[in-house]
Amino acid sequence: MKSVLKIGLMILLLSVTVFSFGQKIISEGTMMYDIVIQSGSKEPQMADALDGGTVTVYIKGGQSRSDMISAIGKESTIHDNKTGNSIILKEYSSQKLMITLTKQNWETKNKAYSDIKFEFLNETATIAGYACKKATAKMPNGKLLTVFYAPDLTVTNKEYDAMFKNLPGLALQYEYESGTMKYKITLSKISFEPVAASKFDFPKSGYRVMTYEENQQMRKGGQ
Secondary structure, three states, X not given: OHHHHHHHHHHHHHHHHHHHHHOEEEOEEEEEEXXXXXXXXXXXXXXXXXXXXXXXXXXXXXXEEEEEEEOOEEEEEEEEOOOOOEXXXXXXXXXXXXXXXXXXXXXXXXXXXXXXXXXXXXXXXXXOOEEEEEEEEEOOOOOEEEEEEEOOEEXXXXXXXXXXXXXXXXXXXXXXXXXXXXXXXXXXXXXXXXXXXXXXXXXXXXXXXXXXXXXXXXXXXXX
């Protein structure tokens, strides 16, 4: 009887060990994505300039940074879970704008996305060498969001992207529509190397600074 219990315990420990080695918990790392856009129009549009761009996401504990770089410029979002403060940096042509967000602003900005509910499907794919599962959800604009995520890669910082807060794994590829544009973002590379703390510093100069409320008013005014 003791031998049977011993064997059972060994099998249980072995399965737990295999499971823990199979999963990668990401508390720090860098994810690089490629952007592909289909406009559905023969006329050149502003969003077409984003085609061929990249998105790089940096994670370090409760801090996150996302850099989108394209032919028209660069846009970065830096967020700190501890303080709740965030900034959005926009660098287009010679203009450099820094939008500051409080914790309440961040929650307001992401509320629609944080309520996304995923439907998990049986379809699978391999992306960047990782086994992925498919999920879909309805976006705030009523369009469909399609995601292939890796269950074996889990990000501890769920605030890095509100769109994927309820996803049980790292999004390696996702597609969605906005207006006549269809966006497809695919992981090209992932690194688990330490990220420099300076990546999450808020700039102290060189930018025109405005609050989130001021920026919202400016957008409403079409400026």
